Amino acid sequence: MTGIEVAVGYMFAWLVRKAKYVAGRADAEVDRSLDAGMDHLHELVSKKLGQDSALERAREEAEAGQTEPSERTRRRLTDSLEDAVEHDQDFAHALNNLVTELQAAAASAGDGASASGEGQAIKGSVHIHAEGGSAAALRMRDVTIGSAPDPHRPGPEQG
Numbered sequence: 001m002t003g004i005e006v007a008v009g010y011m012f013a014w015l016v017r018k019a020k021y022v023a024g025r026a027d028a029e030v031d032r033s034l035d036a037g038m039d040h041l042h043e044l045v046s047k048k049l050g051q052d053s054a055l056e057r058a059r060e061e062a063e064a065g066q067t068e069p070s071e072r073t074r075r076r077l078t079d080s081l082e083d084a085v086e087h088d089q090d091f092a093h094a095l096n097n098l099v100t101e102l103q104a105a106a107a108s109a110g111d112g113a114s115a116s117g118e119g120q121a122i123k124g125s126v127h128i129h130a131e132g133g134s135a136a137a138l139r140m141r142d143v144t145i146g147s148a149p150d151p152h153r154p155g156p157e158q159g
Helices: 003-022 032-049 053-063 071-087 089-108
Strands: none
Touching: 003 032, 003 053, 003 071, 003 089, 032 053, 032 071, 032 089, 053 071, 071 089
């Protein structure tokens, strides 16, 4: 995961928290250093991107109650930040420093679990158990249990 993808995640988290503040549902226990860092990140990115449509869409999604940006909004915001980083080394340096500080603050606050894209973050213990020839996982796609049939050997129904 690149620093820009992490920054997008923190930006959206800030937008979600801001929407909760506006709605009067903010968590009173938010870690102050993490909160201050996210405020600074928002200021830095908002100043650089201005009225960027991806940033506006992310704000709309957060205000609508989404806890994660849509994949399209995430991609668009990532592209906007990558473009800004490519054209402004001072911005790139400041963004990288803020992301590093935010990751350290999140880890020290005991909130070290984070994920983006199709990842899953879990804080605490997880126990996954399968028995009797079954399969278990947090996320599972197509699974074959047992050996696949031998394509060179006909089965009983083929004679």
